[in-house]
Amino acid sequence: MDDLKPKWMERIAAAETEAALEEIRVAALGKKGEVSLQMRELGKMTPEQRQEAGPALNALKSELTDAIAARKETLAAAALDARLARETIDVTLPARARRQGSIHxxxxxxxxxxxxxxxxxxxxxxxxxxxxxxxxxxxxxxxxxxxxxxxxxxxxxxxxxxxxxxxxxxxxxxxxxxxxxxxxxxxxxxxxxxxxxxxxxxxxxxxxxxxxxxxxxxxxxxxxxxxxxxxxxxxxxxxxxxxxxxxxxxxxxxxxxxxxxxxxxxxxxxxxxxxxxxxxxxxxxxxxxxxxxxxxxxxxxxxxxxxxxxxxxxxxxxxxxxxxxxxxxxxxxxxxxxxxxxxxxxxxxxxxx
The missing domain is CATH 3.30.930.10 (Bira Bifunctional Protein; Domain 2)
Incomplete structure (x- = not known):
């Protein structure tokens, strides 16, 4: 468990797109994710071990969830900024020439x-x-x-x-x-x-x-x-x-x-x-x-x-x-x-x- 947190935090921080971030979430917190599999192992532990490992796994899951949400918000903001920059219109440019009608x-x-x-x-x-x-x-x-x-x-x-x-x-x-x-x-x-x-x-x-x-x-x-x-x-x-x-x-x-x-x-x-x-x-x-x-x-x-x-x-x-x-x-x-x-x-x- 000491290796899980830095491993996934590093991967979350390195995600460049929302799609890549979703893959990381599934790999860590999905039904077959690494953290989820660790939580299934709690049933095989002694009560003393569960008392120590349970809160630690819950805290890790919460931290990873918060980190994923924060990174997702950052990526969404960056994507919006890039789109706005790409679609910026210079309103000072002359308008397109439009043919005018005439009075009969x-x-x-x-x-x-x-x-x-x-x-x-x-x-x-x-x-x-x-x-x-x-x-x-x-x-x-x-x-x-x-x-x-x-x-x-x-x-x-x-x-x-x-x-x-x-x-x-x-x-x-x-x-x-x-x-x-x-x-x-x-x-x-x-x-x-x-x-x-x-x-x-x-x-x-x-x-x-x-x-x-x-x-x-x-x-x-x-x-x-x-x-x-x-x-x-x-x-x-x-x-x-x-x-x-x-x-x-x-x-x-x-x-x-x-x-x-x-x-x-x-x-x-x-x-x-x-x-x-x-x-x-x-x-x-x-x-x-x-x-x-x-x-x-x-x-x-x-x-x-x-x-x-x-x-x-x-x-x-x-x-x-x-x-x-x-x-x-x-x-x-x-x-x-x-x-x-x-x-x-x-x-x-x-x-x-």
Missing amino acids: PVTQVTEEITAIFAALGFAVAEGPQIESDWYNFDALNIPGHHPARAEMDTFYMARAEGDNRPPAVLRTHTSPVQIRSMEAQGAPIRIICPGRVYRADFDQTHTPMFHQVEGLAIDRDISMANLKWVLEEFFTRFFGTEVKTRFRASHFPFTEPSAEVDIQCEWVDGQVRVGQGDDWLEVLGSGMVHPKVLRAAGIDPDEWQGFAFGIGIDRLAMLKYGIPDLRAFFDSDLRWLRHYGFSSLDMPRLQAG
């Missing part, structure tokens, strides 16, 4: 339009993209025989056989938002209505879904002169240069009188430059709100009048940022988006009025 030109131009008209006192109104036949056509004085109501031009929602409810359509313009806003707010009112609209058309300058913004101003003494000023002020701020407009007589069911609006421009190497030259480019339709439209929205046309206009947001983006094909707006081509997209921190830079 339509979103950017919508924000620019909203900022300009907000400065002119217009609020933003929104409405559902699936509209009833009444809001999309009837309330806007569009007769039943009008070509716009044909299925070749308008997307009608499918209905079950025998369903006699009024048809629902994907809105062909944001004008229904004007009707809903006038119903809810009455007059006077000054709003713009940006949003998605749908028409059955697809080519270089048309897509089945596109974005449109319409404006509406209703008051007691509004005239076409106010409409012209608002549009010229908008175009000047949007394009960053003074833009002249030209009104040409036209016809829309929801306005009377109606006018197509052209903006001053010139063509250089196939590119259009707005605000200079002697050419004209048609950009929108406008006019004074038809009395029947006011009456359908619950406004007395003998007391109130106003103007309305509508323009394609996608087309404005094409003009301002030199984008040649409307269909590319909806192709989800990352190369196109990185080229024409905007940083999320880019704020609309608009010419002050």
